[in-house]
Amino acid sequence: MGYYQARLSIETARLLEGMRIYYEKKIGGNVSKGDCLIMxxxxxxxxxxxxxIFDEPTPPTDKYEISPTAQLLKVQxxxxxxxxxxDLKKTLPKLIGTRSVTVGISIREILKAAYIKNNKSKIPExxxxxxxxxxxxINYEVNSLEKPDIINLLDGIENQIIDLLN
Incomplete structure (x- = not known):
């Protein structure tokens, strides 16, 4: 393993911090920024x-406080x-129609993809x-002959929403 350096936007630095905290909770231990990027x-x-992934909005990151030096990433x-x-730095420009992208943008997209993977599975639950x-x-409060129809309607809507998400 060697050191990797990049300059990140505030948004990307906050997303990195959010994912680092997520991984710490997931594994129950400390996670460095380098480990977070690896995961x-x-x-x-x-x-x-x-x-x-590029077209997806960046997850909200306002709640994560970072220092100005957090934008200068140096990790193993x-x-x-x-x-x-x-590879992503070379691939993205062709896909989004730009001449080039920064390493920071490539890192942001990797973090977004990881966020989507780890949070999308929670949505259906x-x-x-x-x-x-x-x-x-409805079972407790509704006292009518339509109760089974209402439950069936809710089941159908639930299944349609889950299908759309998957």
Whole structure:
């Protein structure tokens, strides 16, 4: 492993901090920025269309406080991660119609892809919980012959939403 340096936007530095905190919670221990980038890169390997990732809005990061020096990234990462960042730096301009992109943008897109992977799987669970709670509420509060029809309608809507997300 060697050192890798890049200049990041405030938004990207905050996203890195958010993902670092996420990975710390996930593994139950300390995660350095370099480790975070290594894990995010591994989590981004699912991406087949980087244009879609680029077009996705960056997740909200306002709650993460960073120092001005956090924009100057110097971390130890594996050669695979270095090469992956460089490959994305070469690939992205062709996909988005620009002459070039910075290393910081490549890192941002890797972090976004990791964020999407790790948060998208939670959305269907949250939706199912929400629908389950509403169906329980209907079972207790609604006292009519239409109750089974209402439950069936909610089941259909729930399944349509989950299908759209997957």
């Amino acid at each position: 995010a890169y591994a989590d981004s390997l699912w991406v087949e269309d980087w244009k879609k 990462v594996t050669d695979d991660v270095k090469n992956g960042i460089q 949250n939706i199912r919980d929400l629908f389950r709670q509403e169906k329980e509420r």
